[in-house]
Amino acid sequence: METSEEILIRRQGHLGHLILNRPKAMNALTHGMVTAMTQALAQWADNDSVVTVLLTGAGDRGLCAGGDIVAIYRDALAQGEATARFWADEYRLNAMIARYPKPYVAVMDGVVLGGGVGVSAHASLRVVTERTKVGMPETGIGFVPDVGGTWLLSRAPGELGTHVALTAGTITGADAIALGLADHFVDSAGLPALAEALAQADAAEAVRAMERNSFPPSDLAAQREWVDACYASDSVEEILGALQACPVPAARAAAEAILAKSPSALKVTLASLRRARQLPNLEAVLDQEYRVSLRALAGPDMAEGIRAQVIDKDRTPRWTPPLLHEVTAADVGEYFADLGPRELGLSSELHVRS
Template identity: 55%
Template sequence: MTDAVSTEPEVLIDKSGGLGRIVLNRPKAINALNHAMVRQIAAALAVWSGDDEVRAVVITGAGERGLCAGGDIVSIYHDAKDGGTGSREFWREEYILNAAIANYGKPYVAIMDGIVMGGGVGVSAHGSVRIVTERSMIGMPETGIGFVPDVGGTYLLARTPGELGTHIALTTARLSAGDAIACGFADHFIPSERIGQFLETLSTTTVQDALAQFTEPAPASELLAQQGWIDAAYSADRVTDIVARLRGSGIPEAEKAAEQVRSKSPTACAVTLKSLRRARQAGSLEEVLGDEFRVSVACLSSPDLVEGIRAQVVDKDRNPQWSPATIEEVDDAQVDAFFAPLGDLELGLTAPQKQH
């Protein structure tokens, strides 16, 4: 029996009813993505791209907890201490997959039910049909582990209304279904109890017809309702100024946000802010992924990534000792170094030419 459990495939790939089905299948780890899983998903998408029997692709997560809790950060922790080559190549293929999903020529239906974090956002929120439920909890938790939003996350965050994305990134705020739709991370709301029926219907009709039958109005976004104070504070260009504005606002939610930002890696917050500002100016997802790749590789040699993962998921003391310890101590040259070109190691993606 033990053998049967251990040999369970980490990704279930299936074709039926005109659908290419991808099921992330590590439920005990909330379907956290590793390198082998990324390769399997990419290979399936490549095959189905040229398969006329496949009308649409659907990605779901096994188990009750969610689509995907992110990348396998314990593996990254051990690899970073051993030089980081494996993590670098994992990210390379993961980001190439994120771009492939964004440019996929067939409907890519992502069921963003339950927990969808980090790398889980990367395999869902770039899709053409993104469905959330009342159970959805979506986020980019990177600054809490000394890392920076990646998988095209800074591209998505930079395109939210106003400064909502900056708030989400620096505080690691969780998005509800309503928040996700308001912020452009998702498109449609379907109650979780109807997802099974929706997928059955999808195998016998078009994506548009199935959506018309099952989508319902999304709950209101609590985050969008707070955009006033969020925009006022997070429009500053330095993390220290953002925190000062949050603290001086007299708004309890803003003061709480200030403490959340101060608890994250100071270096990661400063690099994240610069990443978001650069992503806002960028012309394509591919350009942003290239920037994110430089930053991710630089994080491997930053003390905060190993320390953040240690504190959150290895030792679980939840007490990271950041270096430097405060946002006031982070200097601009240190931040700029995260964006240094990688020479032959560059990601090198280019946006596809628009068809006229």
């Protein structure tokens, strides 16, 4: 076993086990953790004695609460380059996980937010439990779903992914399966036994053996009728109007949640989802997300959102601009402009490899 402050890398039988190890920070990802995961996965891909990879989180609160946004906040104020480098390596890791040549089992137990979705929901086998709470909370801090989140949410049934992205809410394990973000439901009490089984047996067989035959239905999937109707538009203003006019209480609650978010982030998020639907693969979407992320980092709302939610915790962000109609189509379009030499280039690398 190799240990560091932030990640544990273990071998047991035919299993390579990665454990995110910042339980006091709900295993929030740092650049060092991303680098360690990438190196371990690269080594195990060429090691015939490693048959399966398992990802879990230390502690009992969750797999991962996302990226270390305090570090991102400080870098944004300093106008540094650390966050851009972190995201470049993180998005490369997300793409690596999605195309990993061996079974990669992600245990999405407890809280799984933002970057935590990126290291788990692209896995070949995704396990949720009765404690799972999955979310992409970016619009609440003036940011836009990344780590391949717009790829995943744009391909969820109907407009369920649009609802999750704009409201920045969390969903259950059953919801995650219904949205295509997870595959298997296992009782949290059975997770130690699952890890033992993965060290000895075929990954898919081990997961199926531990899977619950039945689990609570998805509450979110049951609401598809009003969700699909209200979120059909490509305009945030029109979506809000439909939600506010809908007689379903959950729709009006969704409108209230959306109105509290950054107007710029909302419009760029919706545009990102609609564009992601038309892109051919995860790599192209990650390239797009990198452009958007760097523009968001340079703008005023992300630092302000983190300040309000995490630093000062006054929960009263002052968005710039403060109103939806003040965010123009031209403003949104600038987020998607080519970065020139700073392009991430994952789709180009994929083309070369293929």
